[in-house]
Amino acid sequence: MARATTTRRKVITTAVAWAIGLLIFFPIYWTILTSFKTEAQAINDPPLFFFFDWTLENYAIVQERSDYMRFLWNSVVLAGGSTLLGILVAVPAAWSMAFVPSKRTKDILLWMLSTKMLPAVGVLYPISLIFVQFNLLDTRIGLVVVLMLINLPIIVWMLYTYFKEIPVEILEAARMDGASLREEILYILTPMAVPGIASTILLNFILAWNEAFWTLNLTAAKAGPLTAFIASYSSPEGLFFAKLSAASTMAIAPILVLGWFSQKQLVRGLTFGAVK
């Protein structure tokens, strides 16, 4: 009897969960699907859900018009570089906040978060002028630094919450055994913090990949990432749904695939200290 109800319940849950999952995913499915249609099919009435002549011509057109690999590579370098740099700066800071807390630790953390509240458009001119002054416009290095600074507060916060969950007793025991600070970090802390660091890297990679204000306003021909690539397809003359879909698919596919492969880390790691 009880078994029957649980099975019935599981069937219902499955149906509901799948329905909701597909609904949430539908816009992405529709974008990918549309990218394989012709422009006329893309606006067909009624909409074509699966059965049509699939075509790759949109991808060919997009590839012919813009050098996708260059944009992709810039995205990888900017997102990767800023995340790595951010981790290098944030790990020591988060470590010391978590293990040697002072009265002001919480204030510093909250202050760091508050630096994210300055609206980017408000400082468009200041930052542009600084970039001009230091010859940083359209360079990857300039953008790597900006993206790192934008995300640094989030990185520090995430790492801090992970580190805090590591029991201090283990560290103290190691210290008793005469471990140096370096050994402490390298052999005890790091292995325990790896899952946290991994999910921090993931989240920040995603955030940096999707940043679309500075990456658009501070680049020209050389350092533009995929956000700049998209800006050339967003509203041209004539029918463009299919080409826009192809460009969109190309822009989100790498990060989508990365996200899916690492979703276990994300699901496990994205807590911000929410669990206690």
Added chain:
Amino acid sequence: MLRKNALCAATALSVFAAGSAFADNHSTITVATVNNGDMIRMQGYTDQFTEATGIGVEWVTLEENVLRQRVTTDITTKGGQFDIMTIGMYETPIWGANGWLIPLDDLSAEYDVDDILPAMRGGLSHDGTLYAAPFYGESSMVMYRTDLMEAAGLEMPEAPTWEFIREAAIAMTDRENDINGICLRGKAGWGEGGAFITVTANSFGARWFDEDWNAQFDQPEWANALNFFVDLMAEAGPPGYSTNGFNENLSLFQQGKCGMWIDATVAASFVTNPDDSTVADSVGFALAPDTGMGKRSNWLWAWALAIPAGTQKEAEAKQFIEWATSKEYIELVAANEGWANVPPGARTSLYENPEYQAVPFAQMTLDSINAADPTNPTVKPVPYVGIQFVAIPEFAGIATEVSQEFSAVYAGQQSVEEALEKAQAITNDAMEAAGYR
């Protein structure tokens, strides 16, 4: 530990820096452009330019709004990221007056600068000096479905009045079959719905400013124009037209959902192209309408190539401009894609070419361009130059906000009177901030 980190970071940084600093090739120019069809076609032919001259071309192709934002910031902060910028008739005289553009007064004899249509040349000059070369130019005109017009038992005159347009629009409207009598721009933005309502108002005798730079939205002409427009669209326009711009209307017209469409003359080649348009063989053209007050509701615009002052590659940039806006380039496109697809509205010789005259919309495009007079755009006198815009730096900001108020009227969210009252306040306030009043 820390020092090691810092060292790693520094090394990593210098690698990135080196990668971007030394990749500079001296014979490569960077061109910022808009993602319109003619520009994208030009990108396809760039290889031929590079082959002939050895100058490489890097393209930065952006959607119109992003492009404006990007090039304006670059020119005002002296960013120097571009050797050529694609700008319009609004920006060119303002930037030229500020000394931000290199004068194009020493173009070669073969280029034949006198061949540029006088209206375009005038609009892209400041104090008689040309600052940008037109890649293509446009006015606006009526495009209509000849089959629907016939079915309605009407005949489109060469130069219709707004009253006729209204009558025809109502007659052609067939809601059952999803056919709207007329499709017009209602989308906010100074270059979108803002441009359209401004030229409409011009033909109703309205103006943006009087001779002392006082906003004129409290005058009856504006109320007449706006009321007429709103009533017309309510009776014969598509649903949700308050978010329709050039693009949305183009796709509606191509799908056969509009009886008439008044918009840029360059659209003629899209709506008559059988590859994209379902109504390609039944499109007629007429001059933009008027109300008999002496001004038609057509605008004048050009997308033009300009060289920002301070570029290191002035000579190369000039070479590129001479190539891209030359007679030869037009012939190149004509030979490969047909005469209907060449960039229109820039050169007199194009309209004297018998092969181009055979293109159905050629004559009407030229007539529309010639009917536009930026120095004398309105019925009453004005202190400004420009037809669908006012060539002062403040205009883009003001008109974007004003057109947002108008779009709210189109969406039924406020009355015409409320919108005009707000427009009046917004405009006067901004003009005061800029020191005009």
Added chain:
Amino acid sequence: MATQHSRSAARLMMAPAVILLLGWMLVPLTMTLFFSFKRYLPLRGDSLERGLDWVGFENYARFLSSSSFWPSVQATLVIVGGVLVVTVVLGVLLALLLDQPFWGQGIVRILVIAPFFVMPTVSALVWKNMFMDPVNGILAHLWRFFGAEPVSWLSDASLQSIILIVSWQWLPFATLILLTAVQSLDSEQLEAAEMDGAPAFARFGFIILPHLARAITIVILIQTIFLLSIFAEIFVTTGGSFGTRTLTYLIFQRVVDSQNIGLGSAGGVYAIILANIIAIFLMRIVGKNLDR
């Protein structure tokens, strides 16, 4: 526990992060403050080299007295508040659902978190053109299929549409954090309550919700920070018309469309003040919840 040595080491380790962020905050902020007291109209030839005229508080007064100011604050609060409500409520329900055993859990989870990977520009473009377009959008097709008149989403339901788009992007984030919290829930406690005959509603209200309080707080805190500065979603869809002009967007119009840097900078200072008011308000709640 901490020795003097480890304290100074700790300070040294924090230094790079603190100094970098301090610079990132102070340099632009100082310049913004400086510009906000100046007349700076680049298109009229004003530039730093030529020197800018001091105008006192004129920019501040003008920004505040503009008829767009208060509506923009309101639009900001409505959008941020709306998205928070939608994502937290749906996030909790979704987290509870995904925590149940069912077939294909892993795949459904992937489907649900996918929107988080889509860049804001792309998601705005896709929603605007392929879903909300009143003629060719899929929602219009759906409406017509049921015999209804298609809605012009971005003009007639502009705020709701933006809230929908932004919520779609942020729901995965909220769900993920809340899911982790749900998973840490003591299942024995829940089962005991169920045995005792506590109805589902009571179990939710007295056991689950209090347990999730901390996670909800964190979702609200992090999301607010990101939501206050949303830009691409508005730029692409409505361009600030139909009552969707947020404070961020208003500043954008002053800086980019009007090219009035002084006025825009004054707006930036107001935005910082607004953000800080919200921050203080949040910190009160968060601080309480985080310390538990």
